[in-house]
Amino acid sequence: MELCSIGKLTTNKMEIKDILVIAKEFKDNPGARDKKDGPNSGEEFLEDLFIGRFNKAINEKYIILVDLTGVWGYPSSFVSGSFGKLSMERGAELLLSHLKFKSDNNPLNIDKVINEIKNPTPSKK
Amino acid sequence: MKRFYTKSEFKRFNAKRSKDAVKKKLNRKNKNQTQSSSFYNRPTNTPPPMVPIKAPDDFSLINNTELTIEYFNNAHYELKKKNRILFDISHIKTLTTDAIAVQIAKIKDQRFHFNSGILGNAPNDDNLKKLFLQSGFYEYVNTMGTKPVNNKKLLIHEITNNRVEPDIAKSACLLGLRHTFQNEEIFEPLYDILIEVMQNTNNHAGEMPGVYDWWLHVYNHPDSFKTSYTFLDLGVGIFESLPVKSFKRDFLELFGLRPNHDLVPKLFAGDIKSRTARPERGKGIPQVFECSQNSTFETFILISNDVYADLKTQNYKSIKTSFNGTLFYWEINNK
Secondary structure, three states: OOOOEEEEEEEEEEOOEEEEEEHHHOOOOOOOOOHHHHHOOHHHHHHHHHHHHHHHHHOOOOEEEEEOOOOOOOOOOHHHHHHHHHHHHHHHHHHHEEEEOOOOOOOHHHHHHHHHHOOOOOOOO | OOOHOOOOHHHHHHHHHHHHHHHHHHHHHHHHHHHHEEEHHOOOOOOOEEEEOHHHHHHOOOOOOOHHHHHHHHHHHHHHHHOEEEEEOOOOOOHHHHHHHHHHHHHHOOHHHHHOOEEEEEOOOOHHHHHHHHOOOHHHHHOOOOOOOOOOEEOOOEEEEOOOHHHHHHHHHHHHHHOOOOOOOOOOHHHHHHHHHHHHHHHHHOOOOOOEEEEEEEEEEOOOOEEEEEEEEEEOOOOOEEEEEEEHHHHHHHHHHOOOHHHHHHHHOOOOOOOOOOHHHOOOHHHHHHOOOOOOOEEEEEEEEEEEOOOOOOOOEEEEEEEEEEEEEEEEEEE
16 A cells, blocks of 8 residues: 655545535635534534535545635634534544645635644633 | 490590501601602603713724713713713714714613613714714614615624624625725635624623624725724623633733733733633634734724724723723725
8 A cells, every 4th residue: 555644644645536615515704613603603514514524535535625715714713613623523633634725815724724733722621 | 336336445446546557557658758769759751861971072982092982981871870861973073983883882782871861963064974874873773853864885783692693794894895995806804803803702792602792884985995894892891801801810920910901912912811711712813913914904903991902003002991892993995
């Protein structure tokens, strides 16, 4: 089996078999962190859309390309409630080995999401 | 008549009993009147006095902060005494939209008006009257006669369940971008700021999340490409919120008593986190600060409690008259 490295990680080489365009498949205007805080929250994105796709990618050993393009913004609370929360639960290594990101209009959004995955903010115990 | 009732002993007994009953009744009446004398003494059908509250000539929170806050505090003081008030802005010489937004929020806030009567007037100056009309003020108050027509499409929104509302944030962005840049291209810093300030109100305006309403006012300046945004809540204010109070206790132990404005750089740097609150809760205001540094934002002011912060010049100062709540004001312009 062929190996490649992502930063300090060494993983099996996998192919991109799924593309998730947040602006089209979720909303182009993300909201707060938790569902109770309002609509389009990070928690809503995670539970209603992302977690199922992510689990499938793990089971079938492929990568999801998450397209961040065309969204009005990525508030810190949304990123924390979605990618951050999943990273807390499953670990940054697993997420980074199964996810790739693209953002045509603002590449800084990729850094923002990857930074949250690497340094997730824990939920209230 | 029974013979018994005609006897002198019974007549004496009956007269005494009757006298005692009258005495008891009078006592009861006097007691009730003493307990709530003001209620009984107040003439019925007489409305409480109307107290005119005169706005400062420069009616602006961002430019004339202390006098404008004092004007609202004076009104609150009279309303608390159950007096009716007249918001008198007829004589004002300058006006900014942040003051209008605060006046609407105050009029609508029960914690401010105590269900006492509030009347108001409009500026005499024609230009200011036009601005006042275009601000959408009359959409939120009752008027005598027909309501003045407002052709300008503006947004003033009160969220009673005080949540983060991405659709309103997007609409507010579009309203500004269409006017300022004549297009609908995404400008992420503006959207991020709106979501973060909504989240801040939702989490921190009160002891419990989601207690206070927030207000958003967007104004397209008709003589330029400038758009003004005012976002405010009448909650406890940033420097009286739980995370900052908790941080202040630690800060006090280390450095002694310091004014609130000394904490502003730490707040913007994300160093203020509650010992008990969730760690992600320190990220919103720093993101607002980061976005505000974009050159599209011409002005960016934060007023909360006794702090006045200019985010563009990074000049932070104390104000003598405290603002009970949090107000963000910013302008975007196409230079």
